[in-house]
Amino acid sequence: MPDHEDCGLRLALDRLGEQWTVMALAGLVPGPRRYRELERSLTGISQRMMTLTLRRLERDGHVRRHVEPTVPPSVTYELTELGRSFADQVAALVAWTRVRKQEIEASQARFDAETRR
Numbered sequence: 001m002p003d004h005e006d007c008g009l010r011l012a013l014d015r016l017g018e019q020w021t022v023m024a025l026a027g028l029v030p031g032p033r034r035y036r037e038l039e040r041s042l043t044g045i046s047q048r049m050m051t052l053t054l055r056r057l058e059r060d061g062h063v064r065r066h067v068e069p070t071v072p073p074s075v076t077y078e079l080t081e082l083g084r085s086f087a088d089q090v091a092a093l094v095a096w097t098r099v100r101k102q103e104i105e106a107s108q109a110r111f112d113a114e115t116r117r
Contacts, residue, residue, distance in 0.1 A: 015060060016090070020045055020053040025079070025087040028063065032078035062086050 015021045020042060027033065027041045039050050054077060057063040062083030068074035079087060097104075 011060065012086070012089075015056065015062075015086075018053065018056070020049055021057065022090055022094070024050075024053050024057060025062070025083065025090055028077060028079045028083070029087050029091075032066075032076050035075045035077065038077060057083065 023042050023045075024038070027038050033041075035050075035054075038054075039045065039047070042050065045053075054063060054065070058065055058077075060082075061080055063077050064080050064083075066076045066078070068076070
């Protein structure tokens with residue numbers, strides 16, 4: 001990769017390196033979702049981690065947050081155009097891993113067996 005020093009790759013890797021980013025993106029692909037609805041779809045995520053993940057995605061411009069002035073306030077999240085294009089790239093990576101998963105696992109098993117000798 002030529003001139004990777006400031007190509008922006010770090011911006012994407014910072015998000016991809018977080019466990020819940022991909023799941024949150026996937027949860028928003030079908031369309032806008034309320035906070036609790038999205039939280040329920042992400043089995044195992046804590047409320048704190050959910051909030052941090054959505055804030056980071058919002059800060060990076062991937063997610064838009066809407067607050068309805070109801071009592072209590074109703075908060076909805078949706079992907080922006082940038083977020084949708086990022087989700088498309090992540091989906092391509094997920095598809096690649098599904099196709100190559102067995103090949104990677106077989107390679108790891110061979111390597112592990114050879115290094116135990």
